[in-house]
Amino acid sequence: MQEVRLAGFRNYRSLALGNIGGLTIFVGPNATGKSNVVEGIQLLCAHGSFRSARGRDLIMWGAPFARLEARFVSDSRDLSVATVIEPASRSYTLNGKRRAAQDLQGILPAVAFSPDDLELAKGSQTPKRSAIDLLGSQLSKNHRVIRRDYEKLLRNKNALLKDEASDVLIDSVNDALIPVAARLHMYRVALFRNLCGRMARIYGDITDGAEELSYSYIPSWLPEDLAELAESRPYDAEMSKDEVLDATANAMFSRRLEERARHRAVVGPHADRMEFFIDGRNARTFASQGQQRSIALAWKIAEVELVKKMLGVKPVLLLDDVMSELDARRRSALVDLLHEDIQTFVTATDLTCFEDDIVDRASVLDLSKAGVRA
Numbered sequence: 001m002q003e004v005r006l007a008g009f010r011n012y013r014s015l016a017l018g019n020i021g022g023l024t025i026f027v028g029p030n031a032t033g034k035s036n037v038v039e040g041i042q043l044l045c046a047h048g049s050f051r052s053a054r055g056r057d058l059i060m061w062g063a064p065f066a067r068l069e070a071r072f073v074s075d076s077r078d079l080s081v082a083t084v085i086e087p088a089s090r091s092y093t094l095n096g097k098r099r100a101a102q103d104l105q106g107i108l109p110a111v112a113f114s115p116d117d118l119e120l121a122k123g124s125q126t127p128k129r130s131a132i133d134l135l136g137s138q139l140s141k142n143h144r145v146i147r148r149d150y151e152k153l154l155r156n157k158n159a160l161l162k163d164e165a166s167d168v169l170i171d172s173v174n175d176a177l178i179p180v181a182a183r184l185h186m187y188r189v190a191l192f193r194n195l196c197g198r199m200a201r202i203y204g205d206i207t208d209g210a211e212e213l214s215y216s217y218i219p220s221w222l223p224e225d226l227a228e229l230a231e232s233r234p235y236d237a238e239m240s241k242d243e244v245l246d247a248t249a250n251a252m253f254s255r256r257l258e259e260r261a262r263h264r265a266v267v268g269p270h271a272d273r274m275e276f277f278i279d280g281r282n283a284r285t286f287a288s289q290g291q292q293r294s295i296a297l298a299w300k301i302a303e304v305e306l307v308k309k310m311l312g313v314k315p316v317l318l319l320d321d322v323m324s325e326l327d328a329r330r331r332s333a334l335v336d337l338l339h340e341d342i343q344t345f346v347t348a349t350d351l352t353c354f355e356d357d358i359v360d361r362a363s364v365l366d367l368s369k370a371g372v373r374a
């Protein structure tokens with residue numbers, strides 16, 4: 001990425017970054033807009049962001065729309081991508097020509113790591129599902145399209161359940177939902193398995209082989225006794241697409257009264273869970289904060305590896321405010337990536353958490369300085 005421009009985005013009326021090198025460190029006191037720049041770059045690359053904000057939150061207060069643009073070289077070609085964000089819609093261009101978001105997928109992939117990711121091994125499941133789908137959407141157009149279709153159908157179903165619609169209407173939306181749910185499940189599980197295989201090795205490296213990382217992917221349709229078991233020890237069952245289809249359809253049927261009573265869908269990939277285990281014990285309940293952070297770090301390093309392997313390009317790495325959150329050992333695992341010739345943007349309130357050699361080869365941009373923000 002050689003150039004980035006943000007206009008009417010978050011707290012930036014206009015920000016232009018040119019001659020971008022391998023490593024850029026954005027510094028500035030709290031609330032200067034460091035995370036905002038990183039979010040803008042991630043939206044340009046991944047067409048999604050670690051903050052999952054609505055359009056109207058991304059547009060500068062009072063501005064009609066936001067425009068993000070990046071110039072970069074891919075396969076020796078000069079390319080420019082732009083995203084225009086309006087309150088209720090987004091549009092994308094490649095070299096000035098209008099494109100669908102999925103057509104730009106994977107051209108300029110990004111891996112972002114923010115303090116929220118440090119919670120990836122903890123309780124809430126939503127960030128894990130979002131992280132795996134955001135990664136999948138960058139790696140495969142199909143994953144993106146299926147996820148979008150699934151979310152649309154799920155919104156329809158939830159609206160019907162809320163309105164206490166007739167069984168006929170709910171059955172018809174279920175008929176459309178089941179195959180899409182099964183496909184999204186298959187994509188997710190394959191990706192999660194691939195990611196976790198790498199994470200296990202990376203986690204072993206971070207802990208000098210002293211601890212073993214394993215995982216469970218717990219589908220929402222798993223019977224309660226098996227789901228409980230999968231929460232207490234690693235679970236990774238291989239199932240064919242037809243088996244997943246049947247399991248989804250059966251669970252939707254057997255839990256239809258529960259869905260009616262709760263006025264929302266309880267079966268489907270939006271309710272699947274992912275758990276990690278250290279030496280066979282559930283990390284959510286037993287891991288120390290440091291161990292949970294190592295899992296998050298292993299997840300992110302594994303994402304970088306996967307993007308490189310599957311897309312054949314190095315992702316842009318966005319490290320928002322995480323350096324100061326990691327101890328020296330974990331920071332050094334992350335810094336190893338900075339030596340891998342991966343274009344990286346890092347934010348920090350000051351430079352104290354960086355080794356001298358890192359600062360020496362970085363472009364340091366103080367976002368609080370006049371002239372940086374117009």
Ligand SMILES: Nc1ncnc2c1ncn2[C@@H]1O[C@H](COP(=O)(O)OP(=O)(O)OP(=O)(O)O)[C@@H](O)[C@H]1O
Pocket residue numbers: 009010011012028029030031032033034035036037056057058059060061321349
């Ligand atoms: N749509 C918007 N329009 C204008 N300003 C916004 C908008 N959204 C967020 N902001 C402002 O942007 C400011 C900077 O936010 P940002 O999260 O980038 O700060 P930061 O430099 O990363 O801070 P910290 O070091 O505390 O994480 C915040 O004060 C916020 O109120």
